[in-house]
Amino acid sequence: MPRVLIVGGPDNIRWIWKTHLDQQGLEVHVAADEDAAIEFLRRMDIDVIVLDVMLSHGAGFAVSDYAQFRRPDARVIFVTRDDFLSGGAIFQLSANACAAIPAHFRPADMAAMVAHYAQPQRRPADKVA
Template sequence: MAVVLVLEDDPGLRFMFTEALESAGHTVHAAADNDQAMSMLRRMIPDVLVLDLMIADGLSTDVANYAVYSAPSAGVIFMTGSGLFPKGELFGMSRNARLVLRKPVDVTELTTMVAHVTTPTDEMSLAQIE
């Protein structure tokens, strides 16, 4: 399974996302703010980052951009409840952005999307053939 970095400033949502992803078999590291997420990225290489777009100390795009260098193969799933960047602008702002989930996020959808982002393309093709 995957190593996931979750950045969510709401403690209840952070707990819910962490529990759901761990139940799906992933190793999860959870951060409450940008500084904590950046510190974690200096010590680990996640397979995927699940980032709340708008957190108390700003946008999480800085974390996504730092991950381009610290974990270049990691995909980013942004989550947002705002109308900011409604036309896909995040994909132009962040090279590693793979998906944007709108809040409220269904945990089944989140775990499915994490599995999708972390499955190599050749494995997906083989699974579709079988």
């Protein structure tokens, strides 16, 4: 079962997102800040990270950087309130970014996106001729 880690964001939003992701049949973990997120990444494989760029305690990019080192196959969906980052700059700032969504993104749409990125990655060698 694919594992998802939600990091940061307001408490109520984290739990709304978790509820929608649970409905997708994903194993969902929630971390309020950088320290908790890094502890999850240290202990377990994570397939997708939903990461609020503006953490109340810690730095979102520190979590992304640690994930790139510790869990290089984990895909990161950044949640941002900043138009600059949602315009594509996030892909230059983070090697493991797969998407950037606005903070007001509909939870059902976010859940569908996470479910998509949680699927095993196909490598070119996996393709059948």
